[in-house]
Amino acid sequence: MNQKILRVGHSPDPDDAFMFYGLAFDYVKIDNYKIEHVLEDIQSLNIRAMKGELEVTAISAHTFPYVADKYYVMRTGSSMGIGYGPLIVSRKYFSIAELKGKKVAHPGELTTATLLTKIYINDIQLHAYPFDEILSAIEKDEVDAGVIIHEGQITYQNLGFKKILDFGELWKEETGLPLPLGLDVVRKDLGHETAVKISSGLKTSIEYGYKNLQDAVTYALKFGRGLSFELGEKFIKMYVNELTIDMGDEGKKALDLLFQKAFEKGLIKYKIDFELV
Template sequence: MIIRVAHSPDSDDAFMFYAINQKKIDTKGYEFVDILSDIETLNREALKGTYEVSAISIHAFPYVADKYALLSSGASMGDNYGPMVVAKQPFDPKELKNKKIAVPGTLTSAFLALKLFEPNIDYVVIPFDKIIEEVKSGNVDAGLIIHEGQLTYQDEGLVCIVDLGKWWHEKTGGLPLPLGGNVIRKDLGIEIMKEISEILRESIKYSLTHREEAVEYALKFARGMDKSKADKFIGMYVNDLTVDYGERGKKAIQLFLKEAYEKGFIPNMPEITFI
């Protein structure tokens, strides 16, 4: 049985799926096929139920909960760090409502976190890997950065206006900011969903226990980061919370979506089941 696994072409996702792609673990007769695309495109494809398994933004989950369940492993959580708003010159975060901000997509969790921080923003959607350039060129006043930009923005001469992961951590008394998760299509049936969930969990655990070889593999997806930076970035987003959300991670998702629903930023509060 072919299972398409859609995820971002990033070092952290490549690290997660290393053991499956390189046949390091038993895949129980399933043939896994990688589909690589940026997260906003994956969110849009999930609305159509395109892939059997997909990385999506937690922000997108309410829109696809009729078709998909959340897998209990594969989460990307910002634990006292996360997406940032950056600019060429420092300014008070209260001024964000008066600035034009480049964002990586309206279904990203970074965008939802920014809306929770400052509901009234003037924004333009720009591909995530072009945002720093747009800020540097002055086409926008600030940019909402995700992925490796969180580690490289200072190299580009930019400053952090607000780290939304830190803000959320302080606001919630220490919860991580839920950014991405893996979902699985419900029409596969519960037995297949559970088997695939276990395979994906084993892949993550394999990479964490064979870190050196998995990081080496992931480097080809590191978009210019050296090994040290790539290793740091992977450590930020592939860790114990990735193996399993745990009570902390589950509580964070519930609160994130509950606040978004109460403020009218998402259409419904989905029932969240973890496979």
């Protein structure tokens, strides 16, 4: 039987690479499908998802309301911060109040980090930068502070930056829930049954990574932008956790609340009702 091509978009980051390790090397297979990996930064994947281009893709949680007509949310593969998340950091400012009227770099309009910034902080000037150029922009005084994601969350202190706010801490204190940041979604036109099968395949891939931790982390660190094994493993375990294997009711509730807050602030146009596959 001819295999169908399944294009899977994910970012070239350690946590995503770890999740897809089993599928990338064919240790885990999805019946009747040949996986074709598409590696792009998350903002680019968000834009492609708006057009429904890829059958399966990672997206920012913020992007889902704009693609809910085209994609199911998979119950597996989400990135959720459990009391931690994107940070606002600076070198010369130490509180949110001090940032009033100041320039703050963010990692892209469709990222969840930027949505959280708009939900919680007023009266700042937001400027978009590639996520891996934000710390440099602060250093060069192009901006006064920055919203950082990915491995910058565990390396910023060594580079001389100070944390002003951790959105994951704030969210946990306010809601008691994990903070949804990234999702994996599957196109609805594949059919519900196939979507469930693909979601199950990704779950098996993540479990395979944990059973073969040394090899999976070593592979993932090819995308770690200089992270040591220890820091890489720490970062992966932060964002590939039990809720990544299955977000369950708690993860769904957290996503619902994020979308509700965004709607109430006028940051998304519609209330979102969705199911997990």
